[in-house]
Amino acid sequence: MENNSISRETKLEEKEYKWGFTSDVETEVFPKGLSEEVVRLISKKKGEPEWLLEWRLKAYRNWIKQDEKQGEPDWAMVEYPKIDYQDIHYYAAPNKSDSPKSLDEVDPEILDEFEKLGIPLEERAQLAGVAVDAVFDSVSVATTYEKQLKELGIIFCPFSDAVKNHPDLVKKYLGSVVPYSDNYFANLNSAVFSDGSFIYIPPKVKCPIELMTYFRINTADTGQFERTLIIADKGSYVSYLEGCTAPIRKSSQLHAAVVELVALDDAEIKYSTLQNWYPGNKDGEGGVYNFVTKRGKCSTRSKISWTQVETGSAITWKYPSVILQGDDSVGEFYSVALTNNHQQADTGTKMIHIGKNTKSTIVAKGISAGKGNNTYRGQVKVLPSADNAQNFTQCDSLLIGDECGAITFPYIEVKNPTAKLEHEASTSKVSDDQLFYLMQRGLDEEEAHHMIITGWSKEVFKELPFEFAVEAGQLLKVSLEGAVG
């Protein structure tokens, strides 16, 4: 133990609180609360340059304004008790002394779930957050990849490292897709973001491997306010996989991340997410509020594709979007969102057509079970400049049981008469006949449900890299346990 003088639970008087900040910069966890000083201190802790501090402060001041004016957005179909933003820790340095030293120290319940998900043994330790020096194998694997990437000029590092080592890139693109003032949660994130991933792919380079967050999960503390920035330079390609198929039980409730994607001319970015944060218990207590802003910007002939499988979190509020600015650019959104027990999801996408001949595809599938509520909210906007824009939207809802719900809100705004838009929607239930058919062939009720549901989700799953698709199927199975039978 080096310096952990203030424990997580200590509440300090206002005076001590200020004093505590300015003098004890070694403190691992800041006391609860948000103020300009907290923002300054986060920036200082991270050794950030002046311009980034200024950016954070502008964001903070704007957030205060937004908070006073209207507070959190309330248009989403989700309900939750008001969040007390002064009751949250805004900075917690990686605390190695808290990490389990080996798998023996990890909560057996979590290990049990790893088993069900079929996660390879060597990855389990990493996912459970076992201190990095205990997992020799994965370290060497990561190093091999790092070398290969370096040779190609690919930068893949924690966001805070990028600020230090590639400040020009960060300065140029940070906030270029999601401005700090974009929305309440993005605004909050911009002020206090902790860390995240940074990726840069040089011109004409096709990244040879899928870049995954978990392979460097121990080298950075990706806290509740993650910030991810991916830049695919002209003619490059990258596929990025985010998330963790393990049920990491975050102690904090609010998770407000921002992801920005920049696809320059002829570049392609494929961004896949498996989200399985803690959904809360069966009675709807606890669980993560996942309020995430994800957006990509396409230059000429570039393509951005979002694929997400969302099974976790108590509340999901998430609309991965694409701004189709360049002519002939393409945006895609493939989503499966599952809500069980008391989970609520309000998710969808925005496709903003600006350039000529821009195309977008939306396939959104919502599965509701238990008392889960699933809302699709999507916007397709065709601006006057977007001649011959095309969109295809398909929204499907699947209901399991009688107490769940599904709603879709497709917003369509077309300002160019040459645009072509198609919209299909369906709502279905797993039918008794289908179940009987499968069970008559020897599948038990859970297996039968699982087969029907993964089949129904296939259009989305096939967009995922192969191993991820297998895990996504397992994830649905685990998430639906207890919902059937």
Next chain:
Amino acid sequence: MDKSLLKINNLKASVTETEEKILNGLNLTIGKGETHAIMGPNGGGKSTLVNVIAGKDSYTVDSGEIKFEQEDLIEMPVDERAKKGIFMAFQYPSEIPGVRPWQFIKASVDAKRKFEGEKELSVREFSKKYDQNLEIVGINQDLMKRSLNEGFSGGEKKRNEVFQMLMLEPNLALLDETDSGLDVDALKSVGDVVNRMRNDDRSFLIVTHYQRLLEHIRPDHVHVLIKGKIVQSGGYELVKKIEDNGYESFE
């Protein structure tokens, strides 16, 4: 030693939702290796009978008993009956979007093997058997690249059912009007498959309206089911009698 595979005593069953009574004290015994045909007019209870044996819960057993290899079947879950060797070829098989037939049938075969304490078939072993059986039934490989039963014609669905029967090698196969909607060639190939599968341990219960399929199969026993009861049983000659006189003469 009791040679019966399936023994039904005084079975009464109704539609769960409407409580409409369909089977009114039905008795039927099927011995090992026997092939039985059930004929009868619409609404007589033929389909209900096979669905009740398979365990569909839209029907309720009101009284009576069904024994399969001396075990009580009525309380047994559907999938367990299947794993114990009861197979039903559906009259209207469900469409399952996004699920490949291969995946589904592999899962079924493995579920049964697991139940019997055997190891899952390797992909290679399974594929070999799969391809061979497809050829026997006369199904085009391209058809099986679609989702299960999606976009299949009526005849293709029926062939697919028979194909699954071949793959699962049941002890008791229930064929629910498998012949309806089939052309002459398809009818012959269904009959051929049944005949090649017949052996001393495997029994069939074939529900049909027509004599066409039975001409190929030549069942050991024929029963006439009217108003929820078997009113007459006999040999193959009964088929001829029905053909000549219709069902009215049995009422």
